[in-house]
Amino acid sequence: xxxxxxxxxxxxxxxxxxxxxxxxxxxxxxxxxxxxxxxxxxxxxxxxxxxxxxxxxxxxxxxxxxxxxxxxxxxxxxxxxxxxxxxxxxxxxxxxxxxxxxxxxxxxxxxxxxxxxxxxxxxxxxxxxxxxxxxxxxxxxxxxxxxxxxxxxxxxxxxxxxxxxxxxxxxxxxxxxxxxxxxxxxxxxxxxxxxxxxxxxxxxxxxxxxxxxxxxx
Amino acid sequence: xxxxxxxxxxxxxxxxxxxxxxxxxxxxxxxxxxxxxxxxxxxxxxxxxxxxxxxxxxxxxxxxxxxxxxxxxxxxxxxxxxxxxxxxxxxxxxxxxxxxxxxxxxxxxxxxxxxxxxxxxxxxxxxxxxxxxxxxxxxxxxxxxxxxxxxxxxxxxxxxxxxxxxxxxxxxxxxxxxxxxxxxxxxxxxxxxxxxxxxxxxxxxxxxxxxxxxxxxxxxxxxxxxxxxxxxxxxxxxxxxxxxxxxxxxxxxxxxxxxxxxxxxxxxxxxxxxxxxxxxxxxxxxxxxxxxxxxxxxxxxxxxxxxxxxxxxxxxxxxxxxxxxxxxxxxxxxxxxxxxxxxxxxxxxxxxxxxxxxxxxxxxxxxxxxxxxxxxxxxxxxxxxxxxxxxxxxxxx
Numbered sequence: 001x002x003x004x005x006x007x008x009x010x011x012x013x014x015x016x017x018x019x020x021x022x023x024x025x026x027x028x029x030x031x032x033x034x035x036x037x038x039x040x041x042x043x044x045x046x047x048x049x050x051x052x053x054x055x056x057x058x059x060x061x062x063x064x065x066x067x068x069x070x071x072x073x074x075x076x077x078x079x080x081x082x083x084x085x086x087x088x089x090x091x092x093x094x095x096x097x098x099x100x101x102x103x104x105x106x107x108x109x110x111x112x113x114x115x116x117x118x119x120x121x122x123x124x125x126x127x128x129x130x131x132x133x134x135x136x137x138x139x140x141x142x143x144x145x146x147x148x149x150x151x152x153x154x155x156x157x158x159x160x161x162x163x164x165x166x167x168x169x170x171x172x173x174x175x176x177x178x179x180x181x182x183x184x185x186x187x188x189x190x191x192x193x194x195x196x197x198x199x200x201x202x203x204x205x206x207x208x209x210x211x212x213x214x215x216x217x
Numbered sequence: 218x219x220x221x222x223x224x225x226x227x228x229x230x231x232x233x234x235x236x237x238x239x240x241x242x243x244x245x246x247x248x249x250x251x252x253x254x255x256x257x258x259x260x261x262x263x264x265x266x267x268x269x270x271x272x273x274x275x276x277x278x279x280x281x282x283x284x285x286x287x288x289x290x291x292x293x294x295x296x297x298x299x300x301x302x303x304x305x306x307x308x309x310x311x312x313x314x315x316x317x318x319x320x321x322x323x324x325x326x327x328x329x330x331x332x333x334x335x336x337x338x339x340x341x342x343x344x345x346x347x348x349x350x351x352x353x354x355x356x357x358x359x360x361x362x363x364x365x366x367x368x369x370x371x372x373x374x375x376x377x378x379x380x381x382x383x384x385x386x387x388x389x390x391x392x393x394x395x396x397x398x399x400x401x402x403x404x405x406x407x408x409x410x411x412x413x414x415x416x417x418x419x420x421x422x423x424x425x426x427x428x429x430x431x432x433x434x435x436x437x438x439x440x441x442x443x444x445x446x447x448x449x450x451x452x453x454x455x456x457x458x459x460x461x462x463x464x465x466x467x468x469x470x471x472x473x474x475x476x477x478x479x480x481x482x483x484x485x486x487x488x489x490x491x492x493x494x495x496x497x498x499x500x501x502x503x504x505x506x507x508x509x510x511x512x513x514x515x516x517x518x519x520x521x522x523x524x525x526x527x528x529x530x531x532x533x534x535x536x537x538x539x540x541x542x543x544x545x546x547x548x549x550x551x552x553x554x555x556x557x558x559x560x561x562x563x564x565x566x567x568x569x570x571x572x573x574x575x576x577x578x579x580x581x582x583x584x585x586x587x588x589x590x591x592x593x594x595x596x597x598x599x600x601x602x603x604x605x606x607x608x609x610x611x612x613x614x
Contacts, residue, residue: 054521080520099227
């Protein structure tokens with residue numbers, strides 16, 4: 001039986017802004033190396049839940065645990081170190097750092113996580129994602145698809161235990177949508193990481209057997 | 218990869234933003250650098266030129282004018298004094314040494330000074346070539362005077378009346394250059410030296426011509442004195458000023474007075490530089506804050522990748538420091554380039570030159586000052602970067 005990677009219980013978050021709606025999520029768990037889809041319309045709190053899973057947001061109520069430990073048990077630098085070690089994040093927009101080339105963008109993740117990777121590890125990531133020829137190029141010189149791959153390389157280079165992806169198929173056609181998901185599954189599988197994808201894209205549903213549906217705001 | 222490397226790469230990617238701050242910092246540092254270097258050289262030169270001279274004695278008038286003309290050769294003397302009065306000072310038990318100087322002519326802006334060999338010895342002058350003068354109308358040139366006029370031993374030249382260029386040229390008599398002195402770094406370098414008799418010869422007529430050359434009518438311009446004992450400091454100036462037609466002025470006192478007067482101008486320029494540095498700091502803070510708006514996703518992603526708030530705080534401060542240091546180094550280069558230009562201009566005017574490569578002791582603290590200012594200016598943007606609501610930024614995509 002697989003070990004438990006993620007456990008969310010009684011999650012409620014209320015933003016300080018009085019006009020903002022309360023975000024609530026049903027309880028769920030994710031096994032080691034499992035795949036889960038957070039489905040819901042815009043504003044339903046998918047991204048809020050992703051941030052809580054990454055330990056960047058403390059819910060108003062409930063608990064969010066990774067590898068059996070609630071994020072509430074970690075604060076400040078300890079939480080940052082844990083995030084760098086456990087979490088890989090693929091944002092909706094690549095947000096690569098403009099002043100760094102692709103290799104430097106990926107190595108930045110290694111540097112910030114404080115977990116030195118062997119040269120081979122970085123090279124393997126580049127090879128696996130087919131971006132080795134782009135290593136010396138700067139973000140502005142890449143297509144959006146290439147930037148997405150670079151962002152994915154940055155997310156997985158530290159071999160995280162949990163990979164979070166926020167709307168990875170937004171504004172992609174059907175073929176590109178399927179290819180993006182294939183790539184996420186392949187990469188997560190290769191490093192043995194759990195995968196949680198937040199999406200409002202109904203096309204994605206068929207690819208996940210485990211889904212958590214968040215309600216409309 | 219290091220935070221410094223990250224900061225430098227980020228600045229390289231957005232060069233326009235820090236440029237204004239670098240420029241303003243450079244201007245402030247350049248102004249302070251040139252000011253400090255010039256002031257330091259000026260003060261050192263003043264001290265060096267007056268070393269070994271305790272008192273200047275000359276005609277009644279402005280004491281500062283007397284010191285400027287007699288020691289630094291920068292002004293016109295208040296008048297001449299009878300040689301006998303100057304010679305009488307030798308008999309004063311408070312006086313160890315008297316060096317009379319006779320002034321009045323120049324050659325291409327370089328003053329011709331009638332003086333004995335003791336005057337050359339006072340500044341440690343040594344011959345670079347040729348020999349010292351022995352007879353009237355022989356001359357020895359200081360190093361800068363030789364370079365400026367192109368004269369060599371054996372050459373002849375005509376002096377001109379007055380202490381600057383453009384005076385009446387004494388066509389009837391010429392000086393013969395017998396030697397050139399090695400550089401001393403003192404006022405001696407700019408002068409043309411000749412026996413006192415040469416100056417009398419040029420202005421009072423020839424000895425065999427008439428009685429104007431009689432001892433009783435001989436005059437000198439100033440006499441430089443060295444005290445025999447510390448007691449003279451208190452007694453001798455008062456004694457001379459009250460009991461004779463002469464005026465005594467202390468170079469140390471007069472230069473301290475001059476420095477106080479010049480100090481107001483120097484302080485005003487330093488205040489202007491301080492204002493520029495403040496403006497640079499404001500430009501830096503504004504620029505960094507504006508950049509944070511465009512970098513907020515990058516910074517949020519860095520947090521997601523494991524960067525702590527302290528790391529983001531440090532990375533912005535390092536950028537600020539890099540801008541400050543770049544401005545400081547550019548400013549030092551600019552300040553000394555200005556001194557180089559000033560040097561060329563002063564040299565062409567026959568004025569004391571400043572060394573462009575001279576760094577005043579305080580000047581070396583300017584990069585630290587610029588660094589401090591830039592760090593202070595970077596505090597607010599760095600704090601904002603560290604306190605960004607990462608979850609809200611990333612959740613918005």
